[in-house]
Amino acid sequence: MNSATTPAGDTRAAAEHNSDHAVRSDTIARPVNAWFHQNARDLPWRRSGFSAWGTLVSEFMLQQTPVNRVIPMLERWLIRWPTPAALAAEPPSEAVRAWATLGYPRRALWLHAAAVEITERHGGTIPDDVDALLALTGIGDYTARAVAAFAYGHRHPVVDTNTRRVMARAVGGQGEPSPPSRTRDLAAMEALLPDDRGEAAAFNAGIMELGAVVCTAKSPRCDACPIRNACAWRRAGYPVYDGPRKAVQKKYEGSDRQVRGLIMAELRSTHRPVTDAELASVWPDAAQRDRALAGLVVDGLAVPAAHGGYTLPT
Incomplete structure (x- = not known):
């Protein structure tokens, strides 16, 4: 509080x-x-x-x-x-x-x-x-x-x-x-x-x-x-x-919170950078997906990799 x-x-x-x-x-x-x-x-x-x-x-x-x-x-x-x-x-x-x-x-x-x-x-x-x-x-x-x-x-x-x-x-x-x-x-x-x-x-x-x-x-x-x-x-x-x-609180289904969770699940699933193409498969709405990903980057939960894609913070 x-x-x-x-x-x-x-x-x-x-x-x-x-x-x-x-x-x-x-x-x-x-x-x-x-x-x-x-x-x-x-x-x-x-x-x-x-x-x-x-x-x-x-x-x-x-x-x-x-x-x-x-x-x-x-x-x-x-x-x-x-x-x-x-x-x-x-x-x-x-x-x-x-x-x-x-x-x-x-x-x-x-x-x-x-x-x-x-x-x-x-x-x-x-x-x-x-x-x-x-x-x-x-x-x-x-x-x-x-x-x-x-x-x-x-x-x-x-x-x-x-x-x-x-x-x-x-x-x-x-x-x-x-x-x-x-x-x-x-x-x-x-x-x-x-x-x-x-x-x-x-x-x-x-x-x-x-x-x-x-x-x-x-x-x-x-x-x-x-x-x-x-x-x-x-x-x-x-x-x-x-x-x-x-x-x-707004419903979870279809929300940016749900999309953030799907992106995070993808990032947690591997120790290598997750490609843009792989992230595109987690949610069909590109604008919402990009918005959720941008929020994760701001929060420090997703980090752009040097040669493309994203990883968890290291």
Whole structure:
């Protein structure tokens, strides 16, 4: 998430959340943590001894990608590159190639660049400080706080889409969250966060889990929710959300994103330059194909070869 100017409403909301901290933390965090300890899914990054590097890699992979697709890729990735230094020692093309079909392959480039920076600046150790993490390539506010909280147990509010939905319903009484606001969202989560570091880390994970498997966007299972009796949305009779919404992403089929993916698949399939003729076969619309290819070049994912054709970045 990017920093944003704080509107007056955000300041008032933050003050209201902070003034109600004791009540909200007790009535929401405690039952969420109790539920989480009993019902948390067995995910690799939640297991004892999972490395800070593994946590960082998982956070990169989980951006806009479902958990079930990330787990096998994460396990293969950490076998091949168990440390940042191991990844930094290879060219970025190998990171992009190994990213395969996870989507948004710029994440692979950013992760490789971050591994180089961690190796050179921090001796191969993932920093535990939010500001130091934010200084790494590809790491935004959410990822920096998630690594500091989940890998090192520091007390930071961590807010993702699932967290925002639970807070919007349980605290705000609305069916959907308003568009993201860094200041408002972090203040709202800070107001709920237990003071104890261990309980705070559990609550960050627990409220995300609750939003992922119970308080879901389309079919919430309210009868199974551990905070159903404290939920403002339930008490209000589940009113329909009528506020501002995020822009809806365009369909994937036929989009430039699909064409970019087909071009990337062609580039990953070989270690030699892919010719213009080979690229022409991946999509019939030449104008759209050229536009997608030009975007990949700008993003550093496709590199013109010296004697024609294109390769992955080396």
